[in-house]
Amino acid sequence: MVDNKKIYIDRMIENLPVLRAKSGLTQAELAQVVGVSRQTILAAEKKQRELTWSMFLALLNVFGSNENTASLIDTFEIRPEGYQNSVKKQVECKPSSSINVEKKNESGNSDKLIIEMSSQIKVLNDQLFEVRAKLNELEIEHSQIKEELIMAMNKITSQDEIIEKIMKNRNTD
Known part of the structure; x- marks a missing residue:
């Protein structure tokens, strides 16, 4: 899976500008949603910064839950095999709100991820x-x-x- 992680991360970085634009989020809004700085998003889009696996998953949850980008995740083959993105609600970028993301782990149990x-x-x-x-x-x-x-x-x-x-x-x- 370690080698596969790198492949998925590279695919996310390659398609990040398109996904962000299609989602309708600015760099600042996307950064706010995933909990990083705008400069981090900018550097990733310019391929000057690698993503961590947790940042990759946060981006995957954001784009996988957005109606404008969910299908692109599969088209660009960014979603890892067996990964189910069962997001409870549409991602909205509003200050001081949180995004509740639910995913299924390998054993089939639900884990709740709270992205503040x-x-x-x-x-x-x-x-x-x-x-x-x-x-x-x-x-x-x-x-x-x-x-x-x-x-x-x-x-x-x-x-x-x-x-x-x-x-x-x-x-x-």
Whole structure:
């Protein structure tokens, strides 16, 4: 199956621009539906990026559920043998919605795949960016505090030395 995966992925990449255009989705909308960036879709369409198997399956579910592209999946021989795309509803590209996709696995049991819109991923990425920015601020603050502490310790050491000299001078007088 590993060698077959590569064949199916290559077929998807080869036909991705046509499938996307026929589906009526923009690169940004398709990216949002499958949970990747628009640049990832662009690079895949230009054959500059390989697809992962999970991204291939997400694209297969999107195009297999779209009435304008479902037949092309079979025409282009993109659907793996034995793979049944039993999507519950037509794929629509609307922010903050999710697409419920149901497929049959090899043993015939139904697995539900939930493909969340990238708006949720964007929120998490934004939160991650904020956490990293805060961490950076804390590291800078930590460095500044460390420098101030060293300066204070140096002052204390200097003051101790001065006090010690004064005490020695008193004792010698």
